[in-house]
Amino acid sequence: MKEVDYIIVGCGLASISFCEQLKANNKTFVVFNDDSQKSSIVAAGLYNPVVLKRFSEVWKAKEQLALALPLYSKIESELNIKIDYKLRILRRFTSIGEQNKWFTASDKPSLESYLSLQLIKNDNPEIDAPYGFGEVLHAGRLDTEMLITSYKNRLKKDNSLEERSFIHNNIQFKDDAIHYENLKAEQIVFAEGFGVKHNPYFNTIPLTGSKGEILTIKAPDLKIDYAIKSSVFIIPLGDDLYNVGSTYNNDDKSNTPTESAKAELISKLKTFIKCDFQVVNHVAGVRPTVKDRRPLVGRHIKHNNLYVLNGLGTRGVMIAPYVANMLFNFIENNEILDAEIDVNRFK
Known part of the structure; x- marks a missing residue:
């Protein structure tokens, strides 16, 4: 039986940020991921400290950026990739x-x-x-797809990735430890995004979920190297390609792109873009959103070695390192969890 300090379920922004906390503190871990959740992969990846609809500050923006930007720079250096693009x-x-x-x-x-x-x-x-x-x-764009793909490759190289579904009912609690198939672990952290709805230990947490859809367009005549926020975002990717998004649908919980969302994005884009463009890609994912717009972080109410790291909503790029740091210190250093993010605040 292989022994590790942590099992982590999920491999999105939250999971990667927590893995980095574990590595920095010499903790061993295994990550389970089955690619069922798409919100991190399809995210526009913008990080920006201002709510541009209301001209107000993003919650904990200064603290989040202070942790997020050095972390992504460290990952860039270690994996020899480019993911953080400073962007007007x-x-x-x-x-x-x-x-x-x-x-x-x-x-x-x-x-x-x-x-x-x-x-x-x-x-x-x-x-x-x-x-x-x-x-x-102080804004920019994180290439979330490059980050997640490259990070998974590193985990595979380190024999720390199980590319299969995690079967929650196979967890066995023995002598203050967790046995799962051929693994023995001290803790499990569930960073499953909206997939937590299938987790019997945390499926009652108040995660609403909001489906978002993004288009990639090719617009050779547009020629901008900055992002524009109007009725929708348009974000330059290079080679005359731009991401356009995003929609918000609280009813549809599938990862399937829809024609209605495509039409909505095109209609809104045409209110401020005059040139011709061609849609070259269309993706969708369900964001793990919460009614009070705060993350869901903390310990299971009964099982002391089960934890959740979820509810990052539309600002996962900024929030993930911040809440991963808070959860690690809560587990390992007995630091008090901020009441605003404690998963048990609704009970």
Whole structure:
């Protein structure tokens, strides 16, 4: 029987961030992943410290960026990949009133380092933006697909990845340890995203789930190297390719792309993009969202060696390293878990 400190179920942003905590503290682990969850893979990958709909600060933005950016830089170096792309994000204004709200928000101490005071005029004939843009600072894009694919390859090389489904009913609790098939572990961390709904130990946590769909378009005449947030995001990928997203559907819990979402994204994109474009890809995934927009982290109410790391919603790139750090310190160092993210806060 192989002995490890941790079994981790799932291999998305949350799982990878927790793996990095374990590696940094010389803990052994095995990751189970069956590729059933797609939210991390299909994510647009933007990290940005501002809620651009309301011009307000993202929850714990400063603390999250302080952990996330060094972690992704470390992974880039160790895996010899490029995943973190510094990227200008321009918020398209639809009126003078929105301009005024932007500059009012930029005076707030929590936002002054994130919102540029310069009004950016549009000089691109293929974009309709008569009121110009505001620029978000300290933002970028993480190539989540490259991250997850490369990280899984490293786990395979280290014999730390089981590419199959985890059968929850096969868990056996023996003498303060967990036996699972040929493994003996001290703890299990479930980082399954919306797949936690099939987990009998945590399937009652208040995870609502929101399906998101993203298009990739080819637009040779657009020629922008910055992201635009308007009714939808448009994000440059290089080679005249752009991601366009995203939709929000709280009823459909499948990973199947739909024609209705495609039509919605195209319609919204055409409200501010004038040039022709071609849709070259269309993907979908269910985000693990929570009604109070806070993660779900913590210990099972009965089994002291079962933990959940979930509910990252639409901002997993920023949140994952932050909550992984908090969960590790909760388990290993007996640090108090922030009440805002404690999975048991709804009980």
